[in-house]
Amino acid sequence: MTPARPPRALLWDVGNVIVRWNPRTLYAKIFKEPADLDRFLSHVGTLDWHSATDRGVTFADNIAALSAQHPHHAESIAAWWDRWLEMFSGAIPETEAVIEALAERDVPQFALTNMSTETWPDVKAMSPVFRHFRAAVVSAEERVIKPEPRIYEIVLERTGLEAADLLFVDDSAANIAAAAALGFHTHHFTDPATLRPAIEKFGLL
Structure with missing residues (x-):
């Protein structure tokens, strides 16, 4: 679905768009053998298992079960x-710079993240740019995660905007596809260097 008008606000994913997150960064310190590391992350500490905390399960309960x-x-x-x-x-400097530039132009900015409520305060403390977000939809608070359509509907309810008003930036192709199907403008974040040109192309900078 192609939106009928240009966007006037930004909707930001957080992990690997604003701050870099990868379980491998930690577990490479724990497992010295690459094969053991790969085995653990693909068969034990999987992203599938971790997603339960994004839905609101506590870390304690999720860890105990596994x-x-x-x-x-x-x-x-x-x-x-x-x-x-x-x-x-750490934070991604190119994204921080774009968020600050948008804030200077008073472009409304919001966040949509698959994340536990237990970790959200620490993540927000990782960069000063989080102060620019007028609202944040955190999946664990809503008990629904991207790319399920309901979480995008919650964004629209929370912001008071229509899908065509928002440019959604996310590193997940599945999340981008779901948003596009609902009428959002989208930018698939794969390279920090391409972010600002993309925002400029949409006329927001």
Whole structure:
């Protein structure tokens, strides 16, 4: 679906758009052998398993359930929460610069993130640009995650805007496709260097 008018506001994903997040950053410190690291992340500490916290399950409950299935990995599984911040490697400067530039032009900006309410405060503290968001839809608060259509509907309810008013920036192709199908403008974030030109192309900078 192609929106009928240009966007007038930004809707930002957070992980790997504003701040870099990758469980491998932590677990490469725990598993010295690459094969052991790959095996753990593909069969034990998977993104599928982690997504339960994005839906509102606590880290404690999610970790306990997985540890019961894989007791020999209990210590490594516990690190998912105990050493959570070590999965991050800082903010993305190109994105921060664009958010600041948009704020100077008083372009409305919002966030839409698949994230636990337990981790959201620490993530917001990683960059000063989060102060520019007029509202944030956090999946765990809503008990629904991207790319499910309902979470995009919640964005529209929360912002008071229509889909065609918003340019959605996300690093997930599935999330981008879902938003586009609902009438959002979209930019698939794959390279920080292409972000500002894309925003300029939409006429927002």
